[in-house]
Amino acid sequence: MVFSSTIFLLYFFPLFLLVYFLSPPKAKNYILLAFSILFYAWGAPKFIFILVGSTLVTWHIVRSMHRAGSAKQKKWLLIATLLLNVGILLYFKYANFFMENFNDVLGSFGISNLKWTAIALPIGISFYTFQSLSYCVDVYRGVRPPLQRASDFLLYIIMFPQLIAGPIVRFNTIAEQLTDRTSDGSDRILGFYRFTIGLAKKVLIANVMGKYADLYMSGNLLQLSSTEAWLGLLAYTFQIYFDFAGYSDMAIGIGRMLGFSFPENFNNPYTSRSITEFWRRWHITLSAWMRDYLYIPLGGSRVNTRLRLFMNLWIVFLISGLWHGASWNFVLWGAYHGLFLVLDRLFLKNLLDRAGTVIPTVFTFLVAVLGWVVFRLETFDQAMTYYGRLFAFDFQPVEIIHKLDMVIIMAIAFFFSFVTMSRFGRQLERTVYYDQYSLKRYLIMGAVVVLLFMLSVGSIAATGFNPFIYFRF
DSSP states (O other): OOTTSHHIIIIIHHHHHHHHHHSOGGGHHHHHHHHHHHHHHHHOTTHHHHHHHHHHHHHHHHHHHHHOSSHHHHHHHHHHHHHHHHHHHIIIIIHHHHHHHHHHHHHHTTOOOOOOOOOOOOTTHHHHHHHHHHHHHHHHHTSSOOOSOHHHHHHHHHOGGGTTTOOOOOHHHHHHHHHSOOOOHHHHHHHHHHHHHHHHIIIIIIHHHHHHHHHHHSSOGGGOOHHHHHHHHHHHHHHHHHHHHHHHHHHHHHHHHHTOOOOOOOSOGGGOSSHHHHHHHSSHHHHHHHIIIIITTTTTTOSSOHHHHHHHHHHHHHHHHHHHOSSHHHHHHHHHHHHHHHHIIIIIHHHHHTTTTHHHHHHHHHHHHHHHHHHHSSSHHHHHHHHHHHTSOOOOOOOOGGGHHHHHHHHHHHHHHHGGGSHHHHHHHIIIIISOOOHHHHHHHHHHHHHHHHHHHHHHHHHOOOOOTTTTO
16 A cells, blocks of 8 residues: 555545544554554555564563673664664565575586575565664663553554665654654644645656656667667656655655654755765665664774775665665666765765856766666666667657646646745745744645545546555665
């Protein structure tokens, strides 16, 4: 089940809100937990037992770690929890990848391939594994004491608003809200506004862009003209942003309705003036997690040599690329961004800072766009073919009359991706997301939100095209 489905919007979500808000305060966590289990089991009934089982085992081990009498015992119990959670992630997400590459090596030596049964990927495993790891490490570091009830920890891991697509909610930012939170009428209304804006991003923009990304980036790539290749790549560029940012908005909105304060996950990343800035604005919770739990423990920027610093950056982004999917293309994508982060440290960021606003923004956007090729396509050969079509310079007119929705929605996507570069755009963002609401603003936003909600539900029902790009995560 996903947020942008009719079964969620018209049945699951209204029923959940009705039961949740009518239940007494002491029962709300149990209601949310029960609906979260149902939400996950709806699409992955077999994996719910693995998720619940591993989560309960983690809770018990971390509780023992907190009570351990010596630093050595604490360390070994931390290692046990890390091995459990990382081991599950490696098995389900990377076993197929490892076996495919191992058989390729065997084949190169003329040895018969090993037979194995392909392993299905649990939805959202990368997101909830990172949350579980943050709990283990934060308790070990003494940042927070462990949760007293297993049900509260299970709720933290499996809470449906952010379970399958983030944002990655770290334990120390939400610990108190798990056991003590409130939401008033304003939170519920503004949370629903945020949810609906995210739904519109996902359905009305990302889905349309996704249709044309599939049209041009699937099939016979050799037959693409340069015009079609660029249209397909731009369509995917806006699809992945509005899909991911929209889903984050929906999660943040639902969380606010329930009294949770989930972290922001996107901050207009395509307006960045360097790749360093891009990663402070794109998938913010992943970048922060990698920084605090991987980059800094490796030594971060406080190392003796620049070579070690660059190695730390590359390690983090190679792992970040592999986190997104079990494919060498994702590793290449991570290395690509790691390269530009190193170049920023060497000279590029200083050079761009002296070039004003427009040139650095266009350059950074182009770097990000070209990187999406290896992120979207499944093999290195496909990516190289696509790059060849992008720069074949055989631009040809495209029949627009049957693609007016692409032109209109791409223009809207472009507008909302870059509007905050203007004073008007920044004020618009503050008005919608952050400022206090007057009665007049409530009424105006209410009318806009109702319209967006109706258009989104109508679009889902009418088109039937509603891709979910997080299955690989």
